[in-house]
Amino acid sequence: MQWVKDKVREELATGYRGPDRGCEYHPCHFEGQDCSWCFCPFYPCELPELGTHVRSSRTGEMVWSCVDCEFIHRDDVAGFVAERTQEMNITDPGDRRIQELLTEVRGRFRTRAKAIMILGATSDAGKSLTVTALCRIINDMGYSVAPFKSQNMSLNSSVTLSGDEISRAQQLQAMAARMEPDFHINPILLKPKGDAVSQVIVEGRPFADYDVRSYYDEFIPQHGFAILERNLEYLKRKNDFVIMEGAGSPAEINIYDRDIANMGAARVADADCILVVNIEKGGAFAYAYGTVMLIPEEERSMVKGIVINNMHGQASYLDEGIRELEERLGIPVLGVVPHLELRLPKEDSLGCKDRAGEGPDVAVIRLPRISNFTDFDALEMEGAQVRFVTEPGQLSGADLIVIPGSKNSVGDLQWLKDVGFDAALQSVKGKVPILGICGGYQMMGSRIDDPMGIEGDGPGSHEGLGLLRTVTVFDSQDKFTKQVEGTLASGDGKIRGYEIHMGSSDRAGHEPLFLINDGVVREEGCLDLDDKVMGSYIHGLFDLPAFRRFAFALGGEAGRFGNDRDHIEDVEENLDILADAFRQALDIDGFVKDFMEVATWPR
Amino acid sequence: MASMMFLGASSAAGKSTLSAIVCRLLSRRGHDVAPFKTLNLSLNSFVDRNGGEMGMSQAFQAWACGLEPECHMNPVLIKPHGPGRMQTIIAGRPVEGGDLRERAFRTAMECFASLAERHEIVIVEGSGSAAEINLRSTDIANMRTARETGSPAIIVGDIDSGGVFAGIYGTYMLLEPEDRELVKGFIINRFRGDDSILEPAITKIEELTGMRCLGVMPYLAVRLPSEDSLDISGGGELSGTDVRQAWMDNLERLVDIAEESLDTDLIMDILKDSSA
Numbered sequence: 001m002q003w004v005k006d007k008v009r010e011e012l013a014t015g016y017r018g019p020d021r022g023c024e025y026h027p028c029h030f031e032g033q034d035c036s037w038c039f040c041p042f043y044p045c046e047l048p049e050l051g052t053h054v055r056s057s058r059t060g061e062m063v064w065s066c067v068d069c070e071f072i073h074r075d076d077v078a079g080f081v082a083e084r085t086q087e088m089n090i091t092d093p094g095d096r097r098i099q100e101l102l103t104e105v106r107g108r109f110r111t112r113a114k115a116i117m118i119l120g121a122t123s124d125a126g127k128s129l130t131v132t133a134l135c136r137i138i139n140d141m142g143y144s145v146a147p148f149k150s151q152n153m154s155l156n157s158s159v160t161l162s163g164d165e166i167s168r169a170q171q172l173q174a175m176a177a178r179m180e181p182d183f184h185i186n187p188i189l190l191k192p193k194g195d196a197v198s199q200v201i202v203e204g205r206p207f208a209d210y211d212v213r214s215y216y217d218e219f220i221p222q223h224g225f226a227i228l229e230r231n232l233e234y235l236k237r238k239n240d241f242v243i244m245e246g247a248g249s250p251a252e253i254n255i256y257d258r259d260i261a262n263m264g265a266a267r268v269a270d271a272d273c274i275l276v277v278n279i280e281k282g283g284a285f286a287y288a289y290g291t292v293m294l295i296p297e298e299e300r301s302m303v304k305g306i307v308i309n310n311m312h313g314q315a316s317y318l319d320e321g322i323r324e325l326e327e328r329l330g331i332p333v334l335g336v337v338p339h340l341e342l343r344l345p346k347e348d349s350l351g352c353k354d355r356a357g358e359g360p361d362v363a364v365i366r367l368p369r370i371s372n373f374t375d376f377d378a379l380e381m382e383g384a385q386v387r388f389v390t391e392p393g394q395l396s397g398a399d400l401i402v403i404p405g406s407k408n409s410v411g412d413l414q415w416l417k418d419v420g421f422d423a424a425l426q427s428v429k430g431k432v433p434i435l436g437i438c439g440g441y442q443m444m445g446s447r448i449d450d451p452m453g454i455e456g457d458g459p460g461s462h463e464g465l466g467l468l469r470t471v472t473v474f475d476s477q478d479k480f481t482k483q484v485e486g487t488l489a490s491g492d493g494k495i496r497g498y499e500i501h502m503g504s505s506d507r508a509g510h511e512p513l514f515l516i517n518d519g520v521v522r523e524e525g526c527l528d529l530d531d532k533v534m535g536s537y538i539h540g541l542f543d544l545p546a547f548r549r550f551a552f553a554l555g556g557e558a559g560r561f562g563n564d565r566d567h568i569e570d571v572e573e574n575l576d577i578l579a580d581a582f583r584q585a586l587d588i589d590g591f592v593k594d595f596m597e598v599a600t601w602p603r
Numbered sequence: 604m605a606s607m608m609f610l611g612a613s614s615a616a617g618k619s620t621l622s623a624i625v626c627r628l629l630s631r632r633g634h635d636v637a638p639f640k641t642l643n644l645s646l647n648s649f650v651d652r653n654g655g656e657m658g659m660s661q662a663f664q665a666w667a668c669g670l671e672p673e674c675h676m677n678p679v680l681i682k683p684h685g686p687g688r689m690q691t692i693i694a695g696r697p698v699e700g701g702d703l704r705e706r707a708f709r710t711a712m713e714c715f716a717s718l719a720e721r722h723e724i725v726i727v728e729g730s731g732s733a734a735e736i737n738l739r740s741t742d743i744a745n746m747r748t749a750r751e752t753g754s755p756a757i758i759v760g761d762i763d764s765g766g767v768f769a770g771i772y773g774t775y776m777l778l779e780p781e782d783r784e785l786v787k788g789f790i791i792n793r794f795r796g797d798d799s800i801l802e803p804a805i806t807k808i809e810e811l812t813g814m815r816c817l818g819v820m821p822y823l824a825v826r827l828p829s830e831d832s833l834d835i836s837g838g839g840e841l842s843g844t845d846v847r848q849a850w851m852d853n854l855e856r857l858v859d860i861a862e863e864s865l866d867t868d869l870i871m872d873i874l875k876d877s878s879a
Contacts, residue, residue, distance in 0.1 A: 120766075121766045121769060121770075122765045122770075123765035123766075124764055124765075196795075212796060212797075212800070213797075213800070248765040248766070249765040249769060251768055251769035252765070252766075252768065252804070253768055253803070253807055254768075254800060254803045254804035255800075281613045281614050281615060281764070282613045282614030282732040282735070283612050283613035283616075283731075283732030283734060283770055284732075285735065285736050285737070285777060286612060286732060286733075286734035286770055286773035286774040286776075287613070287766055287769055287770045287773055288773065289773040289777055290768070290769030290770055290771070290773025290776065291769040291773070293769075293772065293776065294768060294769050294772055318737050319737070320737045320739075321735065321736040321738075324736050325736070
């Protein structure tokens with residue numbers, strides 16, 4: 001053991017190191033791990049949650065084994081230990097104060113995260129927003145926190161740094177938690193394709209297509225629980241808190257035993273549950289009562305509190321109802337959150353609502369399988385009026401027309417033709433800028449070839465809208481998912497976004513719209529200045545001001561409007577407003593006492 | 604006289620539409636049926652032949668019954684016009700005054716009696732959620748109306764927004780025990796997909812409450828005159844030139860579906876019991 005002590009002595013002298021990417025074993029525990037304490041100064045800590053005694057095969061004696069422990073490799077824990085050993089001037093691995101330091105570390109960091117599950121009485125109860133708020137509040141207190149939603153059904157997905165596809169909602173929650181999002185926070189993503197069939201993304205990558213019945217009868221029992229367990233375990237080992245989000249209602253008693261998104265996940269995570277109800281739609285007390293009482297008795301006690309959300313008007317108006325609900329259920333109402341007007345990316349179809357504005361008029365064609373409509377949130381920063389249109393006549397008056405992303409380019413292309421958008425777009429070409437994003441970009445070209453029938457009902461070639469000469473081919477099931485950065489094709493003006501698509505497009509001689517820097521610079525998208533037609537695969541292209549300006553300038557809107565802010569800054573500001581509102585609405589001291597179970601408070 | 608009342612598990616559960624459907628369904632079968640709603644909170648109003656103002660949804664339901672709308676079908680109409688401010692219309696005319704509740708309820712019950720005298724069946728619609736326990740002492744539009752008119756009640760739950768079983772069960776359980784006896788059944792509204800997946804849950808709710816399930820109505824993007832801003836039907840078409848005719852055409856489609864989806868025998872039995 002002397003050699004271990006020598007190593008620790010070296011580490012104590014060196015102090016904080018961070019990840020050692022030069023090491024041939026890196027990462028031996030997990031991506032992004034901290035290597036300051038390759039040899040743990042607390043060995044053998046003999047904490048049962050971190051290791052176990054095993055019989056040595058060499059000596060036959062019982063020794064402490066903690067090979068799977070990741071605690072000391074968390075960057076916050078490693079950094080804190082390095083800081084304190086320096087401050088305390090600990091240089092000798094045998095220093096008795098190391099035991100005191102371990103006690104201090106355990107008071108400040110949890111060896112396994114405390115999990116809190118946010119359930120919703122209905123699908124639009126405000127679960128996602130509550131998780132977002134709690135992530136920010138808890139991180140503001142100095143704790144590491146991760147959001148988690150085992151299964152999310154959404155067409156608004158986002159791409160992580162490693163190219164994995166997760167839901168936009170969890171990406172936003174990660175931003176609130178100030179963590180780099182990875183697939184662990186949303187290991188199952190369902191992207192509806194129509195006709196009750198969804199593409200199932202597992203741990204960031206396309207897995208298979210399922211309909212509702214086979215998803216519950218086959219996928220969940222065969223794969224679902226295992227996926228849930230390993231990703232939750234991963235997050236619990238690396239954070240002080242995991243704030244989980246349920247899906248829909250936990251009281252869908254017809255699928256209760258196969259529900260891995262609500263009580264199933266809470267059980268695995270050993271989570272305390274909070275139920276959120278939206279008071280705006282009426283019946284909130286009945287929904288709260290019914291939800292709790294339809295959860296089987298043995299799990300009902302996991303529900304520790306209720307949050308009433310989206311209150312217009314005076315909260316005191318509800319006092320009588322709250323008192324009765326608390327008495328009947330024996331569960332406290334933690335607070336009444338007022339209705340909030342925030343500029344945050346929206347997840348479900350509610351995000352497809354028109355937005356009023358004094359600025360340019362943007363007509364977004366509301367495709368039947370529209371996806372990634374969070375792309376348009378940033379346009380609010382130009383004061384733009386965003387209209388989701390379903391008929392060609394509604395295009396008139398637009399300063400910019402957008403064909404957005406789609407979960408099915410071939411199907412939605414046919415819809416555009418059926419409704420008459422093809423002729424309408426041809427007639428405004430050259431007068432009003434037209435932008436196609438992702439699926440919309442594919443539809444704009446001269447043709448979509450689908451020899452394997454990936455998008456269409458069967459193999460075939462489909463005539464495009466002919467706004468560009470591009471030809472798109474779906475020749476493999478591969479999905480391109482990547483975060484990208486670059487500039488406008490002129491070389492000026494930054495853009496930032498992400499690509500999520502199957503198929504590839506031949507630009508057929510068009511000028512590029514963007515220059516993307518993936519290490520090497522590549523040309524992306526199409527720009528036809530004469531026809532004022534633009535196409536690109538990049539979602540989030542409006543996030544930074546440069547492209548917003550460019551697109552409006554193309555239509556002669558230059559200089560009329562302008563907001564130099566980065567969309568991200570705007571989101572950050574709104575996250576803080578959200579967190580403040582929840583801090584005020586919830587009894588935070590009570591919340592801390594009941595839910596946080598942390599010795600030292602606040603940090 | 605027979606009557607039946609539709610209560611909501613939430614505000615936009617589909618009470619108005621279900622009431623209109625049942626009005627039309629009974630009218631098609633040759634019954635003399637009239638709609639009634641004690642209190643409407645809405646900015647979409649209609650004016651009857653005598654200039655009396657009433658909620659648009661009761662006017663629509665009257666057409667569904669083949670009747671000329673009359674303001675007695677919606678004796679109390681509250682029109683919000685700004686934060687905390689509202690105009691109260693009783694029996695078709697705006698009224699001033701402080702606490703109008705008892706006067707409004709008295710008038711409403713007189714209007715109901717008048718309709719009941721003239722028609723074979725009255726289909727009554729509740730207002731908002733029937734189980735707003737913070738409003739229990741002040742709500743005249745739901746259980747107080749059900750008790751006073753002796754109407755058996757059906758809870759309507761919207762499954763599209765999730766949690767419908769909890770909503771229906773919770774609504775039932777939060778009613779006063781004596782009021783629960785009036786509640787005979789529930790309808791699941793706006794379902795997408797294969798409804799056999801719901802069976803175990805429906806059976807469970809029936810066992811827990813003694814209520815009967817009157818059916819599962821599928822989701823249909825059909826445009827009908829909406830009561831308020833919450834009821835965004837999300838699509839659907841109106842064709843032709845006369846919007847009133849277009850609404851009625853859409854309603855006929857819904858009634859065709861209801862004939863298949865709802866247990867019409869059970870509805871008739873409940874109506875028959877109500878008149879006994």
